[in-house]
Amino acid sequence: GELVFEPCTLAGGVAGRSVQARCTRYEVPEDPDDAGSRRIALNIAWLPPTEDGADAADPVFFLAGGPGQSALQVWPLLDPAFAEVRRQRHVVLVDQRGTGGSNLLQCERGSLDGLDPRDTEAAFAAVVGLARECAAQVADRADPRFYTTTAAVADLEAVRRAIGAEQVNLVGASYGTRVAQHYARRHPQHVRSIVLDGVAPNDLVVGGEFARTFEDALALQAGRCRELPACAERFPQDPQAQLRQLVGRLEQAPVEVEYRDPASGESLKGRVDAGTVTGLAFMFSYMPQTAALLPLVLDEAAHGRYAPLKSLSELMARGTAQQMAVGMQWSVICAEDADRQHEAAASAEGTLLGPQVARMFFAACEAWPHGTRPDDFTAPLQSGVPALLLSGEMDPVTPPRYAERVLQGLPNGRHLVLQGQGHGTLGLGCMPRLLGQFIESADAKALDASCLASMSYVPPFTSFNGWEP
Template identity: 35%
Template sequence: MNRSATLFILGCSALSALSAAAAVPAAPRLTLGACTDPALPKDARCGIYEVFENRAARKGRKIPLRVVVLPALGPDRKPDAIVAFGGGPGNSSVEEGLYYSQELAPLRRHRDFLLVDLRGTGGPGLLDCPELHDVQGFLDHYVPTDKVRACAGRLRKVADLSQYTSDNAIDDVDEVRAALGYPQVNVMGGSYGSRAVLVYLRRHPDRVRTAVLSGVAPTHDRAPLFFARSAQKALDGLIAECARDAGCARTFPHLKEEIDTVLAQAEREPVRVRLLDPKTGQPYEIRLSRSGVAQTLRYMLYDPAAAAELPLRVHLAVQGDWRPLTQSGVSSAQGMSSFDNAFFFGVTCSEDVPFIRDQEIPAAVAGTFLGDFRIREQRAACAEWPAVKVPESFLKPVVSDVPALVIAGERDPATPASDNEEAARTLRHSKYVVIPDAGHGWNGFKGQECLYSLYVKTVEDGAVDRLYTSCVAKMERPAFVLSPGDPEVAVSRADLEPLVGTYAGEETVKIDLLEGRLRLEIESKAFLLIPTAATRFRPEGLPAGYAVRFEREGQGSATALVLVQPGKPEERLARKP
């Protein structure tokens, strides 16, 4: 999701980008039609746009890009669209863009959302590496070299893998913009999506009206060089916060020592934990080595709701119950390995890893719990991937006069606040905001509507001069979780069966029975539900605060399902006939 250097004022690079853009022939028009994907809103319009894989040559293989437009809902439609970029690199911008459109619903009154999957990341153009969608391999090696080699060998038979870079991907999107007739766009993205925004600002500055960036991964990031340092700083901040919190300090008075203990135990001998697969109901074993524990801790720090449980899950592991910590590791591995594809390796192996110098590594990882693990593993993976190192000029900070909102998390273990602040310095009309106690996002925070109102006002005003950011200081992080929560209760099969069914609202959820337990399926994810009352359940593996509640009258079937998420309004889904 994800990842300063000397500031450098660009000279004529913006003019060069404009000249290069002007030299490209006019894009053909793109006609959109009805969408066939039931996960998309009914009013969405869909299409496929083909671009040359080798944009410089403008000949040879063409690749399809999935395009989705969510049309403005009001009568006063503005000509500029909203473009949201997915993170990763490698996540689907269409899928993440749908989330943006829901959280920023007021923007749809007057503007279209233009969602385009970057080359290789989704739709018919996906160049996936299913070999790497492996939890154990991720925990042991992040991206196992032999599987990277296998994926590269398979994909290079059909694609030129050296062409999957940020510059090419952003030029693709701007070509789609032109084909649909939008004179300008408002661009937004978090994590890698922020780099996509920066590259758009650099290459097509006249086409961008506003920009919103969060968790900024600057062009000079050279990930994962500073991951270990940033993760250690985030962990130290969490430990210090726990010491200041009366409940956390009383319950976990030796948090730092307990973290050291679980790391040392896994280093001496990997811990083996048996879990149930929520898709099959069958037991399976996960092995946590030191690298697996380190990665689990790092990814828990991404998410404030998960970070609030880190002291408890570490404490339980020290006491001998490794299941909760292991479940966090499995959840992270499933999410982070899902976007291992040609674009992920194309970007990281051409724009970041090649610029890491050997002599920098010892100082970058000294005294950290992650060490040089990620650097070693990603360097080995990139040695197997046919990427081409981009020119060193790519690393120069992006200079822009476009109004920009930059949002950072105070304790971001991947893209620290210092990276965000540095990027904001050369975005000369920018507003820089830091969310106290936040990580790589703000999941679980109370007051999230504050941030979304800043997104909306930036786009609606076309400026950041009148942004009032005082509400950010009033946002509240999730409280530390001091106990495992409500205990599991026994619910008979006869009482579970009336809850089975499909429930729909903004999302569609399927509930079925698997080996005598309820299972929830949403999109491509599945969770076993632990009963805490006859009609209330908590999804196994998710942080505290997540719950599922059923509405049921008498002895009949449930009529609705309510999704409870920390820091967000409850979402009621009606049972489908």
């Protein structure tokens, strides 16, 4: 196509991995409907096939999650999952506008530190104030109204035309599944196949159902523990019930604790409150390997030993703090989801996180400039495109039932559920091989997925040395 690429290295962040690629920047109008509007540059990477002579005409576009994640920054973690795909296919990464190197909409969250989680009104006001400050910071270089899924779809189409590809294969992860579905609806003739991992239906209120889906994941994990003799003996109290008791106690009386800094080992002092516990439990639930630690950490805290919980909470918070561009996230959810959040509020009653979590998730919309969504935005995708849908059985944010809803509109689709797994399945077990086979054949129903039967539940740790053999 018309783009000129230069060698570059995609850094691996916390994983320490790096991938050699070719990168460029491509300018598009900030307002997709006004060619004369301010220009913004999209950050693009291209990874050629790894096998000599391979040059398939239709590349793979990977669409990152969030909303707010950078495709180029997360790629080194995902590159092994695409090993089979990359043998024959070009892969194209586009930092969605507002993320990574595409006019990043990021704001410091320092003003939220030290808030009392029991004072929900003060926390809400603090988020509104932060959004107002952030909007002022980016006003000279960005109009947040144009950083939506609809604008991102227009960008992807512009990139497709610029590289000269007639068709593309879309692989979307989490929020990226929303982008993939909308691209497939707007430009069906240019989509050869789609892969949706951690599926978000078009009518889903992003963030609105976290309290309920998290509760369901906790129940699944607790049920599996009761089925294992070693786990049931070590944790005779239901971990879910124990979590509720601990949260209730800390809501009344947060505790000061001495703990080890997870990076330096330095002895520090800090506070453990209800938000510390629910936040850690929610982050842990994304992956079975971390979810396996939760019963042990909760049991330690229930006996007054809070140091492991605090250290792990700090470790997880540092690892995720800079992964999402919060301004871009606000642009998406405020335009596409905020006015529908009442639809999901009732489902949060009686849950650990409660309705206030969704309220806080959308608090910034009171001050953040945001656009609108098309009238048909929430309509389900109806398409004959070959589609492979993937879910983790214990996913706390996009459970398998979401993918089943989307599958109803995809007659050439197939849904695979990975037993015992959480959010994000592309790199697990034999999935990289199945992913490669599907991209080549564009026939999900013909895949032999029997190799996934080896995927299993990760049993909880019974001590800090691990789980029972």
